[in-house]
Amino acid sequence: MKIAVCVSHVPDTATKVNVGSDGKSIDPNGVTYVLNPYDEFAIEEALKTKEAVEGEVVILSVGGENNKETIRKSLAMGADAAVLLKSEGELDSFQVARALADEIKNQNAQLVFFGKQSVDYDNQIVGQLTAGILDYNCISVAVDFKLDGDKIIAEREIEGGREVVETTLPAVVTAQKGLNQPRYASLKGIMAAKRKTIEEKDAQIGESMVSIIGMQKPAPKQPGKIVGEDASAAPELARLLREEAKII
């Protein structure tokens, strides 16, 4: 069985991002990009599934030349093949989903894993959209996954607990933290990844449905103030909360 994992190349969560000169995109200067952290859970689950049933794991990613870094890391973790769906500029979630759906159909992948969201734009929708376009079943925010023949039993994280759901292949599953413990790419994995080729194709993106008209950073936080260390500071604290912060 072919298992696809859709990965995105996102700014490292530890990097400070700035808005670019056009006022509606991230300035890439000085930004380190990494494999989207939730996608690591998706890759791990795909690899575990592949080890349990006969299968092949193919990595799909939509974006530019720089995405290859993330794809290589995915290959070093143990994926078998990869396709870069090339596109320039910002895409909306629907365009990304369309491009991925097109290639998933082409690959005839019956099981598709995504991270539950990309940590850059946080739309949390590409996996579900892709399932919709393909008419695949969909389980989002999975924290447990079992495949038994064509049947999937998964657990989803919901407010205050977990729900157990059941569906059948073909299906899209989006991975939440806790689904597994992603393996490290080993040094042998890096060497093996060098021998795997990354297939490149133009992404079939279609029309955009959402465009970004502006982007701004949140207002800087005011520095904190220590009013005192014991009960005697309470009157001054109350005065400041009323007069300066105007919240009581």
Place this chain on the structure above:
Amino acid sequence: MDFHYSEDNLMIRSMVKEFTDSEIRPIAAKIDEEEKIPESLKTKLAEMGLLGTLFPEKYGGGGFGEIGYCIAQEEVTRACGSTAAFIGAHQSIGSNAIYIGGSEELKQKYLPQLTSGEKIAAFALTESGAGSDSFNLKTTAVKKGDKWILNGEKLWITNAADAQVFSTFARTERGITGFVVEKDFPGVSIGPNEKKLGIRGSSTNTVFFEDVELPEENLIGADGRGFLIAMKTLDAGRLGIGAACVGAAKEMIELSTKYANQRIQFDQPISKFQAVQFMLAEMTTQTYAMESMLYRGASKYDEGVDISTDAAIIKLYCSEAISEVADKALQLHGGMGFSRELPIERFYRDARILRIFEGTSEIQKLIISRKTIKQNGAWKI
């Protein structure tokens, strides 16, 4: 000239850093305190491939050569000098003596078990009367039928308590000869752990050989040709020590700069003071020089060029420089640097051995000057 890290180099660095940050850094203080690297970490190092980085894939290694090995060692040292010493003694000298000097059969017999971490290696050369003066070995190997009988004792052997395989050098009728000795061979015993100033998680012991029978096939290279193999192995080992120095220095710079930006005195971060700025400038400059010479040497090594002088220069400069860098880092941190609450004092202690093992700074100077004088000062390195 190409002074850029390749894509592979960057990939190894980021992956080893990721591994180190989650698996080694959180337990580094404990490794020092308890004077032991947990077995679970050794297993993880093996799974990551960190016990065979430099060896070709046909022996189960990573195939990354000396450059890749040095990058990995830098990153491990940034978290824990003891773990780096364990990996270094295993790969760079213990296993490497077999790789450099052994026959194809010997390599096939031992390297796959060593690169996979199934067995751990140590390098046994030093004795009470022979460290730098390797010609003065007293351990003997005598041929009896188709066996060799080994007798003697080796001092200060890094990894001795962890190793199952010892690349051992002994005197035969024909001169110094290398042998692979297994811990399980009757007559091999290991002394208690030395109590040390630094790299306390890495084991250091005396190894005793009493009428140990060795099969002929365990000879490393030819009878009487072990001295050159030992010296070539130490050349590689010295590059690895350079890598440990570079990694530790980068860590000291990062920790010190963060601290200087955050520590307020006289209403401003101490990084605003020129005295502190100059310390950071000197640390940065020394580290730049260390890194530059290390990868110049490692790249020559990977090309197969003799690097005896290069390795001595790198070992001398980097180990002296890291001692200064760690000292400045401690001074910059003031009382906090002296406290065990921060890792600075551990790096300061761990740095001290780097000027001693695999040839003291003074021995490196002898090696370097010998070459300079032999060439009558002509620049040829």
